[in-house]
Amino acid sequence: MSDAAARVPARSSSNARPALLNALQVGLPAIALLVMLAIIFSIRPAAMSYFGFHLLFKLSVPLVFAALAQMMVIMLGDIDLSNGAFVGLITCVTALYLGDAPAIAALCYIVLIAAYAGFGLLIHARQLPSIIVTLGMSFIWLGIAVILLPAPGGSAPAWLAAFMSWQPPLMPLSIWLAALAALAGHLVISRSSYGVVLRGAGGNPRAVERAGWSVIGIRVAVYAVAGLLACLAGLTLTGLTTSGDANVAPAYTLLGVGAVILGGGAFTGGVVSPVGTVIGALTLSLAGSLLSFLQVPPTWQIGAQGVILFLVLAGRVLLSERTR
Amino acid sequence: MMNDPTLPKKDAAERGDADSPLVEVGNVRKSYDAVHALGGVDFHLNPGEVVGLVGHNGAGKSTLMNVLAGTIERSSGSFRVGGREIGAWSAASAQQAGLRCIFQELSLCANLTSAENTRIVHRSLRGLGWRRRARQVIGPVLDEIFPGHGIDLDRKVADLPIGERQMVEIARAFTQTSIKLRAVILDEPTSALGHEATEQLLTHIRRAAGRGIACILITHRLNEILAVCDRTVVMVDGKVVAERATAGLSRAALVELMGSIERPRDRSVGKASSVQAPVIRHAGRDTADLTIEVGKGEIIGFAGLDGHGQRERLRAMFYAARRQREALPGAYVAGDRGSEGVFSLWSIADNLTIRSLDALTRGGMISGAAARKLAETWSERLKVKAPSIDTPIMSLSGGNQQKVLFARALASDAEVIFLDDPMRGVDVGTKQEVYRLIRAEAENGRSFVWYTTELEELTNCERIYVFREGRAATRLEGDAIETGRILQASFGGEHV
Numbered sequence: 001m002s003d004a005a006a007r008v009p010a011r012s013s014s015n016a017r018p019a020l021l022n023a024l025q026v027g028l029p030a031i032a033l034l035v036m037l038a039i040i041f042s043i044r045p046a047a048m049s050y051f052g053f054h055l056l057f058k059l060s061v062p063l064v065f066a067a068l069a070q071m072m073v074i075m076l077g078d079i080d081l082s083n084g085a086f087v088g089l090i091t092c093v094t095a096l097y098l099g100d101a102p103a104i105a106a107l108c109y110i111v112l113i114a115a116y117a118g119f120g121l122l123i124h125a126r127q128l129p130s131i132i133v134t135l136g137m138s139f140i141w142l143g144i145a146v147i148l149l150p151a152p153g154g155s156a157p158a159w160l161a162a163f164m165s166w167q168p169p170l171m172p173l174s175i176w177l178a179a180l181a182a183l184a185g186h187l188v189i190s191r192s193s194y195g196v197v198l199r200g201a202g203g204n205p206r207a208v209e210r211a212g213w214s215v216i217g218i219r220v221a222v223y224a225v226a227g228l229l230a231c232l233a234g235l236t237l238t239g240l241t242t243s244g245d246a247n248v249a250p251a252y253t254l255l256g257v258g259a260v261i262l263g264g265g266a267f268t269g270g271v272v273s274p275v276g277t278v279i280g281a282l283t284l285s286l287a288g289s290l291l292s293f294l295q296v297p298p299t300w301q302i303g304a305q306g307v308i309l310f311l312v313l314a315g316r317v318l319l320s321e322r323t324r
Numbered sequence: 325m326m327n328d329p330t331l332p333k334k335d336a337a338e339r340g341d342a343d344s345p346l347v348e349v350g351n352v353r354k355s356y357d358a359v360h361a362l363g364g365v366d367f368h369l370n371p372g373e374v375v376g377l378v379g380h381n382g383a384g385k386s387t388l389m390n391v392l393a394g395t396i397e398r399s400s401g402s403f404r405v406g407g408r409e410i411g412a413w414s415a416a417s418a419q420q421a422g423l424r425c426i427f428q429e430l431s432l433c434a435n436l437t438s439a440e441n442t443r444i445v446h447r448s449l450r451g452l453g454w455r456r457r458a459r460q461v462i463g464p465v466l467d468e469i470f471p472g473h474g475i476d477l478d479r480k481v482a483d484l485p486i487g488e489r490q491m492v493e494i495a496r497a498f499t500q501t502s503i504k505l506r507a508v509i510l511d512e513p514t515s516a517l518g519h520e521a522t523e524q525l526l527t528h529i530r531r532a533a534g535r536g537i538a539c540i541l542i543t544h545r546l547n548e549i550l551a552v553c554d555r556t557v558v559m560v561d562g563k564v565v566a567e568r569a570t571a572g573l574s575r576a577a578l579v580e581l582m583g584s585i586e587r588p589r590d591r592s593v594g595k596a597s598s599v600q601a602p603v604i605r606h607a608g609r610d611t612a613d614l615t616i617e618v619g620k621g622e623i624i625g626f627a628g629l630d631g632h633g634q635r636e637r638l639r640a641m642f643y644a645a646r647r648q649r650e651a652l653p654g655a656y657v658a659g660d661r662g663s664e665g666v667f668s669l670w671s672i673a674d675n676l677t678i679r680s681l682d683a684l685t686r687g688g689m690i691s692g693a694a695a696r697k698l699a700e701t702w703s704e705r706l707k708v709k710a711p712s713i714d715t716p717i718m719s720l721s722g723g724n725q726q727k728v729l730f731a732r733a734l735a736s737d738a739e740v741i742f743l744d745d746p747m748r749g750v751d752v753g754t755k756q757e758v759y760r761l762i763r764a765e766a767e768n769g770r771s772f773v774w775y776t777t778e779l780e781e782l783t784n785c786e787r788i789y790v791f792r793e794g795r796a797a798t799r800l801e802g803d804a805i806e807t808g809r810i811l812q813a814s815f816g817g818e819h820v
Contacts, residue, residue: 191455193443193449193450193451193454194450196436196440196443196444197443197444199433199435199436199440200433200435200436200440200441200444202435203433203434203435203436204431204432204433204434204435206431207431207432207433207444208433208444209395209415210393210395210415210425210427210431211415211419211444211445212414212415212416212417212418212419212420212445212447213416213444214416268435269435270433270435270436271435
């Protein structure tokens with residue numbers, strides 16, 4: 001925040017241009033998404049169907065939730081490096097217990113979410129850098145997951161797998177879930193009166209504290225919600241893969257960070273957009289499919305995905321410089 | 325969890341006696357380790373009263389206000405709100421009692437809009453349509469205090485110019501929803517406001533007082549105090565030294581009250597230093613900005629209120645001296661130890677010798693023996709209290725860390741040493757030792773340029789420049805260096 005406070009912005013002569021640039025900046029991930037879809041459809045017009053969308057976005061559901069979990073933490077100016085390992089742990093718990101012993105599974109979820117909140121408390125109370133604490137947490141999650149399920153296995157309960165392959169009317173399930181998550185996030189974080197306090201706590205915690213709010217309570221609650229969203233990511237992922245695997249989702253950690261930043265978030269804290277984050281997550285998960293359609297050899301795909309991420313982020317940075 | 329259920333619905337002030345003061349503190353103390361920020365202060369605020377609080381930097385004004393606002397916990401002392409004794413006092417209970425504070429540094433969330441920032445201080449602004457109601461709460465207040473302000477309430481605060489941000493923050497403090505507003509503390513509220521907005525604010529303070537809202541106004545612009553306050557409280561060194569009705573009080577009388585403590589002058593003045601040509605001449609930015617001259621063996625002081633351009637000038641002189649080839653070697657002693665002074669992971673020896681590496685190099689490598697000898701000599705001369713010179717610097721007290729930084733400059737080949745308010749937060753004993761050392765080094769022909777916020781230190785100087793509004797405005801020499809004249813020069817001229 002300090003650089004924002006030090007800068008005395010010049011008043012723009014006309015309001016229309018910054019407003020347009022601002023809209024472009026918000027819309028950039030959406031534009032990137034549309035461009036990618038257009039390329040895919042021009043190569044394979046058959047993909048422009050309910051089933052095509054279903055296949056393209058099927059794997060984006062867990063990433064959307066993981067990115068929203070990351071967004072909550074970035075909103076406070078922290079970063080969560082344990083997000084992917086946590087999702088892996090949840091898939092293990094789900095594949096092992098949810099089918100046969102739902103009570104044990106539920107207890108595990110609650111304990112794990114409470115642990116997440118506890119780490120939030122630790123970070124706040126001891127003023128520790130979140131990057132270190134969550135890095136440590138990621139090893140703890142991975143260790144527990146490997147103890148529970150040394151090799152990938154277990155099975156998702158039938159109802160969960162059935163839900164994830166359900167084909168609701170109008171749009172595929174993945175699009176419905178993404179839209180609902182974006183709407184809920186927008187209402188709670190961007191519109192509600194409590195969302196303001198949360199974003200305020202990320203932007204200027206001292207000011208929020210002076211206004212009589214408990215910043216420590218806010219941090220604990222936000223970490224708990226991040227844990228809950230990561231839990232949802234793990235559940236939906238298990239429903240898709242139908243098994244548990246400790247190492248299934250390490251990429252979610254940084255893809256989630258990428259989605260938040262792509263969607264208009266900032267590491268300084270207090271500046272996040274749930275709608276942008278969801279679109280960012282969809283864009284990132286589509287990038288892989290796009291490269292397959294372009295027949296990029298698999299060995300080059302990861303690198304090419306990085307190039308796409310780099311290009312979109314660079315575009316956003318350029319636009320935000322223009323808005324200033 | 326975010327609502328605080330522990331507070332009673334009716335606040336203490338409402339139940340209290342109507343005649344008793346709104347807030348009353350007795351013998352309040354606040355200390356940080358050895359430093360006493362407040363040394364037993366009695367203060368009270370009556371309903372609808374406007375109190376001015378004045379004093380030099382570090383007099384404890386802001387600490388006192390933070391104690392009243394619940395953001396700093398007092399170390400000891402009584403606290404009464406509306407006549408009722410209060411134990412623990414917090415920011416939440418201050419809000420509940422209708423006490424607001426505008427802090428010296430901006431306390432708006434820059435990532436939120438003005439309307440959203442209003443929501444932060446009002447718990448009742450929630451539920452459907454809260455955004456519209458928040459605009460209706462802050463908008464009219466802003467219109468009333470600063471007519472024609474032209475601020476868009478839905479713009480992010482970060483996008484507003486600094487003056488408008490300050491207006492929003494002031495207006496926000498005067499908003500009222502479910503909790504009755506009783507008092508507003510304004511700590512340097514006019515620093516970023518233009519002349520017109522300042523006048524508007526002062527008018528509003530009187531208007532609010534008429535409605536029973538008390539105000540505490542802290543400002544260095546004394547005419548503002550004289551214009552609106554009923555009562556003026558003067559603080560010096562963490563204590564209240566005077567309390568006067570403002571009616572009939574003059575600027576000069578106020579300044580005199582601030583410097584009323586007699587300080588011993590342990591300096592032999594009138595050294596014949598003007599005989600030789602100055603070793604540094606640093607021209608000002610314009611004709612109103614004095615040229616600063618430093619002679620060999622002289623101690624030159626920079627005085628004035630904090631943040632009036634002393635540090636900038638000091639750095640400009642330091643860099644200017646470095647750029648010239650034939651110039652004397654200089655050294656800079658930082659006041660902000662944490663961010664500009666110490667290498668926190670290094671030992672005392674490493675911290676002390678970093679400025680002298682060139683002199684310690686033998687054949688391209690640092691000579692360990694020479695470095696240890698230098699470090700040992702100087703940590704002994706400065707009486708650094710540590711088991712050995714290999715002790716990590718962070719295990720030392722603040723005063724001893726500062727001594728190491730002094731030693732770093734003195735051990736070097738520097739002929740001119742620039743001091744950037746280095747004694748802030750250092751205990752008295754250490755200060756006296758360092759003063760003696762500075763004078764001894766000056767006798768040996770070293771020159772010092774010393775920016776300080778502590779008036780007392782200026783008595784060590786041969787000549788001082790008092791800064792005001794970014795310029796070296798006044799030059800005082802020899803016997804003319806006295807608290808009253810310095811204060812007069814620091815405060816003089818504003819809106820007069």
